[in-house]
Amino acid sequence: MRYISCLVILFSLISHSQNQVNLSYYLENLDSYDENIPKPNGYLLNNNEVGNSHVSHDRLVQYMYALAESSDRIIIENRGQTYEGRPILILTISSKKNLENIERIRQDHISLNSESGLAKDLSNMPVVIYQGYSIHGNEPSGSNSSMIYAYHLAASKSPKTINALNNAVILLDPSFNPDGLQRFAHWANTNKSMHLNPDSSDREFNENWPGGRTNHYWFDMNRDWLPVQLPESKARIKTFHKWSPNILTDHHEMGTNSTFFYQPGIPSRVNPLTPKENQTITSEIGKFHEKRLSEIGSLFYSEEDYDDFYYGKGSTFPDINGSIGILFEQASSRGHLQNSINGEISFPFTVKNQLTTSLSSLEAAINLRLKLLNYQKNFFKSSRKETSKNNNEYYLVGDNDKSKLFHFYELLKTHEIIIKTLPKNEVINNVEFNKESALLVPKNQNKSRLLKAMFEERTEFEDSLFYDISAWSFLHSFNLNFTDYSTKIKTKDLGLEKPKGKVINKSDYAYLFSWDDYYTPKALYRFLDKGVRVKVATNNFKIGSKEFDYGTLLITIKNQDLNTNQIHEIIQSLINETGIVFHGYNSSYTSGIDLGSNDFVNVSKPNIALIVGEGVTSYDAGEIWHLLDTRYQIPITKIKKSSLYSQDLSKYNTLILANGNYNLTDKVVKKIKKWVEAGGNIIGFRNTINWLNKKGLIAVEFNNNKPSLKSIKFKDKSNFYGSQLTSGAIFNTVLDRSHPINYGYNKNNLSIFRNTNIYLKNDSISFNNPITYSKNPLISGYISKENLKSLKNARPFAVFNHKKGKIAVFSDNTNFRAFWYGTNKLMMNAIFFTNLM
Numbered sequence: 001m002r003y004i005s006c007l008v009i010l011f012s013l014i015s016h017s018q019n020q021v022n023l024s025y026y027l028e029n030l031d032s033y034d035e036n037i038p039k040p041n042g043y044l045l046n047n048n049e050v051g052n053s054h055v056s057h058d059r060l061v062q063y064m065y066a067l068a069e070s071s072d073r074i075i076i077e078n079r080g081q082t083y084e085g086r087p088i089l090i091l092t093i094s095s096k097k098n099l100e101n102i103e104r105i106r107q108d109h110i111s112l113n114s115e116s117g118l119a120k121d122l123s124n125m126p127v128v129i130y131q132g133y134s135i136h137g138n139e140p141s142g143s144n145s146s147m148i149y150a151y152h153l154a155a156s157k158s159p160k161t162i163n164a165l166n167n168a169v170i171l172l173d174p175s176f177n178p179d180g181l182q183r184f185a186h187w188a189n190t191n192k193s194m195h196l197n198p199d200s201s202d203r204e205f206n207e208n209w210p211g212g213r214t215n216h217y218w219f220d221m222n223r224d225w226l227p228v229q230l231p232e233s234k235a236r237i238k239t240f241h242k243w244s245p246n247i248l249t250d251h252h253e254m255g256t257n258s259t260f261f262y263q264p265g266i267p268s269r270v271n272p273l274t275p276k277e278n279q280t281i282t283s284e285i286g287k288f289h290e291k292r293l294s295e296i297g298s299l300f301y302s303e304e305d306y307d308d309f310y311y312g313k314g315s316t317f318p319d320i321n322g323s324i325g326i327l328f329e330q331a332s333s334r335g336h337l338q339n340s341i342n343g344e345i346s347f348p349f350t351v352k353n354q355l356t357t358s359l360s361s362l363e364a365a366i367n368l369r370l371k372l373l374n375y376q377k378n379f380f381k382s383s384r385k386e387t388s389k390n391n392n393e394y395y396l397v398g399d400n401d402k403s404k405l406f407h408f409y410e411l412l413k414t415h416e417i418i419i420k421t422l423p424k425n426e427v428i429n430n431v432e433f434n435k436e437s438a439l440l441v442p443k444n445q446n447k448s449r450l451l452k453a454m455f456e457e458r459t460e461f462e463d464s465l466f467y468d469i470s471a472w473s474f475l476h477s478f479n480l481n482f483t484d485y486s487t488k489i490k491t492k493d494l495g496l497e498k499p500k501g502k503v504i505n506k507s508d509y510a511y512l513f514s515w516d517d518y519y520t521p522k523a524l525y526r527f528l529d530k531g532v533r534v535k536v537a538t539n540n541f542k543i544g545s546k547e548f549d550y551g552t553l554l555i556t557i558k559n560q561d562l563n564t565n566q567i568h569e570i571i572q573s574l575i576n577e578t579g580i581v582f583h584g585y586n587s588s589y590t591s592g593i594d595l596g597s598n599d600f601v602n603v604s605k606p607n608i609a610l611i612v613g614e615g616v617t618s619y620d621a622g623e624i625w626h627l628l629d630t631r632y633q634i635p636i637t638k639i640k641k642s643s644l645y646s647q648d649l650s651k652y653n654t655l656i657l658a659n660g661n662y663n664l665t666d667k668v669v670k671k672i673k674k675w676v677e678a679g680g681n682i683i684g685f686r687n688t689i690n691w692l693n694k695k696g697l698i699a700v701e702f703n704n705n706k707p708s709l710k711s712i713k714f715k716d717k718s719n720f721y722g723s724q725l726t727s728g729a730i731f732n733t734v735l736d737r738s739h740p741i742n743y744g745y746n747k748n749n750l751s752i753f754r755n756t757n758i759y760l761k762n763d764s765i766s767f768n769n770p771i772t773y774s775k776n777p778l779i780s781g782y783i784s785k786e787n788l789k790s791l792k793n794a795r796p797f798a799v800f801n802h803k804k805g806k807i808a809v810f811s812d813n814t815n816f817r818a819f820w821y822g823t824n825k826l827m828m829n830a831i832f833f834t835n836l837m
């Protein structure tokens with residue numbers, strides 16, 4: 001069903017000069033508002049009303065604190081800081097009386113998620129609504145509207161507001177993305193003309209790369225609700241689970257030529273784990289938006305375009321948690337006033353629509369209060385029932401790499417999933433699970449549906465189109481060993497600490513450490529940066545009963561420019577920061593390659609440049625920057641694509657090309673070629689393979705199976721092309737572990753994530769295919785049968801010699817959204833060990 005209002009005045013053109021609005025544009029009966037509550041304009045530049053310019057996050061914060069200080073309806077809290085150091089605020093808004101008992105109200109509310117809440121009397125229980133704004137920083141109408149909404153809740157004396165405050169707890173998150181909002185506000189304000197110019201070609205509407213959509217490291221934070229790898233998400237998800245809200249609203253903007261969208265989205269693209277009733281209630285809530293948007297003359301639509309499949313999005317994550325997630329999409333004015341096919345669209349108008357739907361969401365929550373509370377209670381009750389017979393059933397998850405396992409544990413803990421200790425060591429299907437490096441996750445727990453959504457492998461789908469990725473299983477993204485497990489032994493809660501490293505046998509001769517730990521790249525870089533000579537084992541060997549695998553690193557103590565103490569100091573610092581275990585030895589003798597053997601090869605320090613700027617996919621470039629900077633502390637120079645020609649590339653030995661369009665001029669290509677020939681290494685991702693191939697830097701063939709176009713109707717055209725996209729799925733690969741690209745992996749199979757249709761044909765020489773897709777490669781997610789055919793006989797990685805240099809390419813994304821811990825080492829191997837390939 002579509003809610004299309006009768007034709008009313010479309011986009012309210014604000015007639016007086018230069019579209020200046022005042023507060024009465026947004027709120028009625030302002031005379032009746034509490035005059036002791038500060039209005040937003042007092043906190044904005046030049047006392048400008050909201051909508052006349054773009055609020056910076058700094059000023060938004062000032063206003064929210066001022067509001068909280070003057071009102072007994074608001075408790076304000078700073079839950080942490082963004083990468084740029086901005087506060088991550090949450091306002092808890094309710095009646096004074098409710099706020100005085102807020103902890104009791106919260107505990108009563110979350111008790112509905114467990115057995116203990118079944119008998120609770122709901123008649124006086126407030127409904128909880130989490131309202132969040134502008135997770136995409138350059139979709140600013142949400143955050144700007146949050147100031148007026150908060151003002152209204154604090155100052156309105158109307159019976160309707162009083163009733164709402166008595167019956168609801170509002171968690172108001174004024175800016176989901178503080179760094180992005182700040183970046184965008186600066187752009188919009190600095191490009192504003194005094195006489196507003198609505199011409200869409202103006203710089204005001206066309207941001208510089210990478211724009212304000214993303215966070216500091218260029219991540220789309222509206223994909224991180226389930227992986228929770230970013231500080232803003234960590235704060236938000238903590239609040240979510242602390243409160244278990246009944247409704248969560250997520251206010252966005254879309255293309256300027258659209259109108260206004262609210263969920264439900266496309267019915268056939270709802271994740272099958274979401275209960276049907278969730279969508280029914282979403283429609284009922286929609287009635288309230290319909291009424292209020294019609295009243296103010298706004299056009300809108302529903303049940304089209306957007307979906308509810310990937311639980312990592314803000315409007316879908318609540319749906320697997322007994323809540324109702326609602327996406328709002330407002331046509332963007334981007335700047336202050338812009339032409340559209342529907343006439344001029346002003347920034348204040350977009351703010352007003354977001355305010356209107358904030359109010360209609362609250363109105364819906366109040367009216368559907370009992371229904372929502374019952375839905376919450378029944379969601380958890382029925383999910384417990386689904387798994388009640390699995391009382392002794394567990395997921396058993398383990399890994400030799402304790403650092404990686406710890407981060408997996410942390411993720412589950414963030415989602416308040418119960419984790420137990422493995423009572424005894426086990427060997428299952430030839431895989432060892434040790435008590436110290438395994439965890440048991442009970443299948444029967446309150447969050448069993450969320451757990452299922454996090455671990456599930458799915459290869460059948462009702463629809464073949466996806467707004468985002470079709471698979472995300474964390475068991476695979478962390479490359480863990482896992483199996484079903486059943487035990488009647490009473491299990492204890494597991495408390496894991498971040499692993500600390502250690503030295504086994506202090507030595508003045510040599511140390512070995514395995515390349516398996518997640519943080520070894522950090523250690524290797526630290527040694528090289530301090531001038532320590534490090535060698536890598538290109539074969540496996542044994543000392544006594546201790547086995548060392550390919551890629552083991554060797555530090556001799558004597559042949560160094562640093563003295564013994566200095567080296568021990570570095571080792572000590574690394575033990576404190578990572579889980580790496582250093583093994584000391586007093587002789588070069590091993591069974592296998594001796595420590596003095598030529599099969600131990602010197603590793604050089606990488607000096608890395610990453611090409612960024614217009615044309616480069618900022619998400620992919622940001623993932624690489626984030627990984628090297630925040631996890632490994634490896635410096636990376638971000639060179640603007642447009643300034644490549646004038647840069648001295650000889651300062652770098654490694655050049656990373658993230659996915660992107662590299663239409664570089666011939667003289668730049670020539671310069672890069674010369675640099676490679678002199679010994680430079682290029683690491684290229686995804687569609688850079690096509691470009692490198694076209695420019696003659698590499699020579700590859702592609703598999704390219706295409707479907708028949710003989711019986712496709714015109715109306716099905718876009719669905720047909722959509723169904724041929726591989727928008728994000730997980731595949732199984734087979735590793736040749738003797739190849740340096742696979743150092744640090746101690747299993748022969750690796751799950752890998754791909755979101756591209758580039759299928760690199762296998763080379764006829766088998767050792768040129770160190771990673772190949774397995775016979776039945778699809779683990780989870782959607783891929784068309786033609787593309788699956790292209791995947792057979794394909795390889796995700798290839799490396800080429802180019803005189804003294806090398807070019808290594810990956811068709812798949814090894815760094816996806818910071819939660820693919822399992823494949824990060826592939827890129828690190830390309831950074832450190834290309835010279836061995």
Ligand SMILES: [Zn+2]
Pocket residue numbers: 136139252253
């Ligand atoms: Zn958005």
